[in-house]
Amino acid sequence: MEFQRRGEPGQEQPVVLVDEVAYDLRDLTADIDGDFLAGDGIARVRQALQAGSLPQVDVTGLRYGPPVARPTAVVCIGMNYAAHAAESGSAPPEVPIVFFKHPNTVVGAYDDVAVPPRSEATDWEVELAVVIGRRARYLPNKAAARDHIAGYAVSNDVSERDYQIALSGTQWSKGKCCETFNPLGPSLVPADEVDAGALRLASWVNDEPRQDSSTADLIFDVEQIVYELSQFMVLEPGDVINTGTPQGVALSKKYPYLQPGDEMRLLIEGLGEQRQRLVAAEVPHGAGATAITR
Incomplete structure (x- = not known):
């Protein structure tokens, strides 16, 4: 279903x-x-x-629109695959790394993704998205998280790495919140029909393979993530949690960053496939990136 x-x-x-x-x-x-x-x-x-x-x-x-309308929050977990942490030059985290995307980044699975003005480091990230079905606050244990998960979807946590790292002020959201930076879907699959701990996820750029891994390699599994987040924030029905991306992104320096005209394709087995074309962001007359400094 x-x-x-x-x-x-x-x-x-x-x-x-x-x-x-x-x-x-x-x-x-x-x-x-x-x-x-x-x-x-x-x-x-x-x-x-x-x-x-x-x-x-x-x-x-x-x-295909996003499979859940108007999420009030998009919560993201960073460095949640050990190999991705290594390619980023970091040790695996001991606790979940949490950052946020603006909810209006969420677009459909086949919608265009806009490369920001002067961006030289736009990157792809295939991720398993968790969609909350019941309010979660101060859950007593990890097992309790199961009753609060409505289902799962494919997510692309598109990132601008210069904004994220060089201009971040030690937080990541500047590189995560550009318009169209979270394609979601095509489908929401109910949680009881998915083994979230054994899903293949993969990505391609211009039909060349990039990522190929399994959610079995998550450092913090989905139930642990929901449980821990509930200790620090109230998760509302319809909220989206991006659970992290595996190795194989451009940040590794093994692949070039994205440019207008490129095409991303992402797959999570059992949840579907999405594909986006990269386009240059339309900038209002008189605006632009001239105020951005390093």
Whole structure:
């Protein structure tokens, strides 16, 4: 079962796919969002499918929107694969490294990604995204996290490494929050249908292989991440957690950084594939990057 939002930005319609057949969810919910997830929306959809009460809908050719609408937070875990920490010149962390992306970075799985003005270090990062289904605060243990996870999706934590490192002031979010820097989807797959600890994830640039790893190599698994985050913040339904990327990014200096005209392709087995074209960001007249200094 795959939850999707199909249509142009701001006009996406909620659907569920079962064996590649799409069913319209608009009789059950206006959108796939935090309210839907918190209101046992996934269970209600299963009941409706079993009852045969959902109409089929043709979504052929319709854009893939982000599979969850308007997340209130995008929380990210850094250096969560040991080999990626090594290629970045860092030791594996002893506790989760946490940073944030602005929620408006989230776009659809096949939407263009805009390279910022004068960027010379835009990078790709395939990641397993966790979508929260129930409010999580001060969870008592790691096992309790399972009941708060709605599902999983493919995420691309696009990063501008100069902004992240040279201009960061020791925090990373400057390099993570440029517009379009978090393609998500195409689908949200319910948590009980996914073995999040054994998923292959991979990426390509211009059809040349870059990353190829498994979530079995996560330093902090998804339940540990949700448990630990709940000790420091309240996670709300619909929030997205990017769980980290494996080795094989341009930061390693093994590959060139991205340029307009390049194409990224990302895959997580069981969750789907996404693809984005890199374009130059449109800059308003009179604006630009002239104020950025090193």
